[in-house]
Amino acid sequence: MSKVDLKDFKFDGLKQEAITDLNALSDADKDQLLMAGVVSDLSTRSASYLQMDQSAVHCQSRNEAVEIMDIKDALKKYDGLKEYFWTLVDKDKDEFTRSAYDNLHGGYFIRVKAGAKIKEPIQSCLMLKSEHVGQNVHNLVIIEEGAEAHIITGCSVAHGTKAGAHLGISEFFVKKNASLTFTMVHNWSESVAVRPRSAGMVEEGGKFLNNYVLLKPVQDLQMYPAITLNGPDSVARFNSVVVATEGSHLDMGNRVIMNAPNTRCEIIARTIASGGTIINRGHIAAHHVPSKGHLECQGLILGGGRIWAIPELDGTVEGVELSHEASVGKIAQEEIEYLMARGMDEDEATSTIVRGFLNTDIMGLPERLQKEIDKQIEELQSSDAM
């Protein structure tokens, strides 16, 4: 495994000017944002946040029930956010968390007020713009009691920027009967190192639905967000679609701890290695009953690479219902022949099956983002990458 040396990156002095109107961004930057699911036309978003390098450059809410600001401002306003800040992620976990603790560059603070059902998604983008930039962000999301929201967050590299490091702490708080859909689209490049450190807490009756899409190369990514279902009747669901092309090293997975009765969770990851390496982790722990969890890691190796699936189930009381299904393989001949019998040649059949494998319809994404993802899959297929 390649090692990330933080000394290779500049963690100081790369501030960026504020941008009042996202339309003022260059077309190339706008495209990069779009690929990560972030639109510059704000009329379809209830709130937006944009971080470039080491500065929050844009922050705006169009819905009074959504509070969005630079985490640094939020820390001032809310007296250090003691109840939340660094309560789920340990600042001493590793050098990456320490870097984010010692030298905070920003990150979003999003609070959705109690009872508010936010229809339009909230969007955020954390972008690397300067060469060899190191970015330390800390994001905090609080969905108050009974509130509902969809956050689309893209991480992106400006057009032309190659090397960078993104260290991101995220802490999620889903309160009683609240619901958060969190969609993350990663759009890095060949020599970017990424170290998110995320954790979430879901209270009674709360729902945390997480979608993750990574179709672009990334040098080295390691993340393992953990969600604790801390109240009865809470639910967590993870859906990931990941492709590792040549040169990409991904060590990723999801963990759910079911810490209350009547909890349910599902972790589904569909991964394709086409030259790259994917370590696909999954961990469900159940400490109360009734509780039901299912873990699925489906991997295809197409044209080289490695997929190492590590599904783990940990039940500590009688009556838990945990299951997992993992596979690492190739496209089934049976499926190819089924389509060939309908007149598709082998290439058409294969690409149809791969497109289906990577299908993200289930995530319920906004149309613009769905189209963008479909386009990326098409590009991936028409290139020699797969």
Added chain:
Amino acid sequence: MLTIEDLHVNIGDKEVLRGINLQINDGETFILFGPNGSGKTSLLMTLMGFTGYEVTKGKIIFKGHDITEAPMYERARLGMGMSFQRPPTIHGLRTRHLVQMCARKGAVNPDMLAEIVNMGDFLDRDINAGFSGGEIKRSELLQLMAQQPDLVLFDEPESGVDMENMQLVGQVARDVLDGKFSVAPDLSLKERKEKVTTAGLIITHTGYILDYVNADRGQVLYHGHLCCEGRPRDILDHIRQHGYQECVRCMN
């Protein structure tokens, strides 16, 4: 339409078809009987061109083309269509999308076709995911309706289908064989009949399908050999009375 000459087929080292000769004419529906393991499905799979069915001798002529070595998609594009017994589930591939892809002869309206086989609710589901026996049959017919093949290969259209669905499956199977979906619908029934050359090769155990399709000829496949040519109804009655034991005598 289809001519099979002295066809020998191996699966691995085992010979499963031992010199099959068969001719199916334009517009004709041929019924294939035979006990389990007699090679019926192997014959269909070989005709369609599945891997694992190795032709060691003989040839298959389809619409004048020698397709013995042709890849599967070429056979499909030439006009061969097959209803699968146990089709695979393909994750993320919507039934609607597959139906559209089957329609190489011209765009079809999946919603309209789906209504005919009562599959409207399945169009936006992954193909074959959790489909029941009857639903699989209807979904296969839906794809065939879009594909409009000239030769339809049916492997046990009645298996796993309840009586109520059997009527629907049988009726639509007949419509596909009558070329209802391939000939201009504004023609009268008689005109259509004259134009239609769609042929069928159907495997059946129970013979229920004979209540619906207009089958011309039939034969029994036994231990990799074809025998007992006759009218499908007669063959079925004979098998019901005497079982397949008679075939042994017949062949010797």
